[in-house]
Amino acid sequence: MSYYAVITGDIINSTKFDAFKRDKLLQKLDTFFRKYSAESENEMHLKIQFEIFRGDSFQGLLDSPAEALKLCVLMRSYLKSQFDSELTLDARIAIGIGEISYKSEKLSESDGEAFHNSGRLLDVMKKLPQQIGLQSPWPNLNNDINIGLVLLETIISKWTPLQADVVYLKLSGQTELQISKILNIAQSSVNQRAKAASWGAVEIFIKHFNEVTKANLS
Template structure:
C-alpha cells in the first residue's frame, strides 16, 4: 500500500475525495441512526486503512473520505452503498466522488483543500436525483466515466438488501469462487449463485475494473 505522503509532509497529491450523506436520515429513530452510523464508520475505517486515507463524519449524517489510491475510489463508493443497503432495509447513501489534486491532514479531512475537495463537495450539493456521481478536472475523463457511473448508480439503487449483501461479499472476497462466498455468508451455494446472477455481478466487476484502469491512466499522466 502506498504511504500517505500528503499526510506525512503536507504536500499536495493526486487523490480521490468521497463526500456523502445518509439519505432520509431524519426518518430514522435515534437507535436506528446510531446503528447505521456505526456501520458507516466501520466500513470507512476499513477502506481508509486499506487505501491509505482518512475520513470525518460530521453534521450527524454526512462524511468525507480522502484516499491516496484514487483508482479504487469507485470500489469504495460502491462498497459503502452496498454495506449500508445490506445493513438495514431501505437505507442508502449519496456519494460524490472526485479525483484530482488534494491536500489534507489526518483527522482534518473536512478542512482539506484542492480541486478534488471542491469538485466532490459541489457534486454532492447537486447530486439529486442520483445517488452516485463521478467528477474530475479532466473534462474528457469525467465525460467518459460519468455516464457509466449513472448506469451503475441506477443498478445499485435497485438491488435488494439480500442482493446488496451478497454482491458486497463477492466484491470484497479475495477468493471469488461461489463456494467461498456461500461459506462467508453461511448460505447455500446455488442460492448465492442465483442471487449474484440476478445482481449482474459480472457487469459490476467489469465496471469497477474499467474505472480503476481509467483513473490509473489519468494519475500516471500527472506524475
C-alpha cells in the same frame, strides 16, 4: 504532481430515522470505515482517511483515485444489505479527484481541488439521475464515467438486501464458496443472487473506472 480522491456523501432519507436508528447507523458506518481502512492499508497498501460529520454525512480521502468507485459501490452494497423493514439504507456519494493544497488530521480542515470538486458535486447531485458522481480535472473522463454511472444506478437501485450482501462480500474479495459458508446458503444460491444483482456488469465497470482513471493519472 500528486492526485487524490475525496468522497463526500450523505445518507439518503436520514431525517426519517429516530435517534436510536441514527446512532445505530453511525455505529455501522464507523465500523465499515475502520474495517475498510485497515484492510486497504494491510492488503493493498492504500492510505484512506475517513470522517463522519453532521450526523448523517461522511468524507473520505484516498491516495489512490483509481480505487474510489470500488469504495463507493462497496459502501452502498454494505448499506443496502443492512435490512430495515421500514427504510432502505443508501447513500449519495460524490467523487472528487484533484490535488490537495492542505492536508490536516481533520478532513473538515483540509483543502484543495479534490475537496472542492467533491463538495460542489454533492451539492447538485439531488438533481442528477445517479447516486454516485465524478468530478475530476479531465472532462473526457467525467463524461465517460458519469454516463456509465447512470447505467450503473439502474442496477444498484434494484438490489435487494440479500443481493447487496453478496455484492458486498464479492467486492471484499470473498469467493462464492466462502460466501456460501459466511451466509450459510448453497453456493448455487450465491451464484443466483450474484447474477440477479448483475455482478458481472458491476465488476466490469469498476475495472473500467480503475483503468481509465490510472491512464489519466499517468
